[in-house]
Amino acid sequence: MPGKTQQTFIKITDWFLTGITIALTGYISFRFIMLMVGPILGITDSTTKLYYPVQFEVEEEGFAEIGNQKLPVKIKEAKAYALIQAPAPTGLLIPVKLMRFGMFGVIIWVLFLLRQIVRTVGKGNPFVPDNGKRLRWIGLSILAVTFFDFIHDILLNLFITPRLIFESIVTQSTLSLSIEDLLSAMVIIVIGEAFRIGAEMKKEQDLMI
Amino acid sequence: MQGDKIRINLDVMMAKRKMSLKDLAEKVGITMANLSILKNGKAKGLRFNTLEAICRELDCQPGDILEYENE
Numbered sequence: 332m333p334g335k336t337q338q339t340f341i342k343i344t345d346w347f348l349t350g351i352t353i354a355l356t357g358y359i360s361f362r363f364i365m366l367m368v369g370p371i372l373g374i375t376d377s378t379t380k381l382y383y384p385v386q387f388e389v390e391e392e393g394f395a396e397i398g399n400q401k402l403p404v405k406i407k408e409a410k411a412y413a414l415i416q417a418p419a420p421t422g423l424l425i426p427v428k429l430m431r432f433g434m435f436g437v438i439i440w441v442l443f444l445l446r447q448i449v450r451t452v453g454k455g456n457p458f459v460p461d462n463g464k465r466l467r468w469i470g471l472s473i474l475a476v477t478f479f480d481f482i483h484d485i486l487l488n489l490f491i492t493p494r495l496i497f498e499s500i501v502t503q504s505t506l507s508l509s510i511e512d513l514l515s516a517m518v519i520i521v522i523g524e525a526f527r528i529g530a531e532m533k534k535e536q537d538l539m540i
Numbered sequence: 541m542q543g544d545k546i547r548i549n550l551d552v553m554m555a556k557r558k559m560s561l562k563d564l565a566e567k568v569g570i571t572m573a574n575l576s577i578l579k580n581g582k583a584k585g586l587r588f589n590t591l592e593a594i595c596r597e598l599d600c601q602p603g604d605i606l607e608y609e610n611e
Contacts, residue, residue, distance in 0.1 A: 538584035540574050 341453040348446040352439055359435045366428060427486050434479045441472045460534070463527020470520035477512040547607040550579045553598045568593040 391406040444465045451457045484506050554564060565575040570590060577583050578590075591602055598605075 535584045538577065538582065540570060540578045540583045540586055540590055 338453065341449060345446060345449050345453065348442055348449060352442045352446065355435065355442070356439055359432060359439070363432055427483060427490075430479055430483050430486070434476050434483075437472045437476050437479070441469050444469050444472075458526075458530045458533045460527050460530040463523050463525075463530055466523025466526055467520055468523075470516045470518075470523055473512060473516035473519065477509055477516065481506070481508045544608070544610050547609045548578060548581050548583070548605060549607055550575075550594070550605055553600055553604055554579075557598050557600075559598065564594070564597060567597045 389406055389409050393404050393406070394401045395404045396402075448457065448462050448465055451459060451462055488506060554561070561572055561575055561579065565572045568575070568590065574583075578586065586606075591605070594605060595602060
């Protein structure tokens with residue numbers, strides 16, 4: 332069993348993860364309900380408005396002060412949040428927005444799995460095959476979120492960004508697939524598999540008299 | 541082969557020698573829980589030194605404890 336300090340640390344981590352899970356679930360549920368019910372009820376506060384990140388090409392020059400030095404700075408790209416109020420292109424926005432909610436759902440699922448792993452650590456027996464499976468699910472979830480994000484970007488750039496018209500600003504479609512996220516997911520999946528095999532070996536070893 | 545198994549006849553030898561689980565565990569130097577796992581056939585393996593100690597304490601041969609069973 333872990334020592335007293337470790338137990339306290341594990342308890343705090345557990346509470347922290349539980350807190351984040353509850354807060355995120357509450358927030359996402361509220362946003363989801365407002366998105367679905369808001370326009371029907373005529374609620375037009377910020378919760379029903381749809382913001383979308385849009386990448387812009389800009390040509391701005393300025394200076395940045397670092398210590399006593401003034402350095403010339405060029406801004407070439409900027410990210411803005413476009414506010415699109417219902418009922419404008421709602422038909423297209425709803426599925427894209429729903430994908431975002433799906434991604435948050437996956438994040439909540441990952442937090443739940445992480446909390447279960449922390450609890451086994453608290454019980455002093457984290458080397459169980461279930462934790463290997465949990466790690467594999469965490470890796471697969473990160474992979475899913477990365478691909479969701481990529482598809483979300485594609486939909487956004489194909490259907491929404493071209494509809495946005497601004498004076499003197501050129502909207503630029505950008506696609507990005509996070510290599511770091513893909514790599515982390517792969518690493519977690521491999522570690523999970525190694526963990527699962529290790530846990531099975533430990534189980535066998537425990538039954539060696 | 542599936543269906544084949546090694547049967548542990550520890551309870552038979554213990555009864556013959558009139559030795560309790562607690563006494564044997566103490567003499568062999570393993571916990572009662574582990575000896576119980578072994579006695580009930582739940583163990584995945586048996587170390588040579590454990591087998592030696594059991595044979596010494598029960599004054600028997602490994603064949604008296606282990607039996608190959610073909611189902």
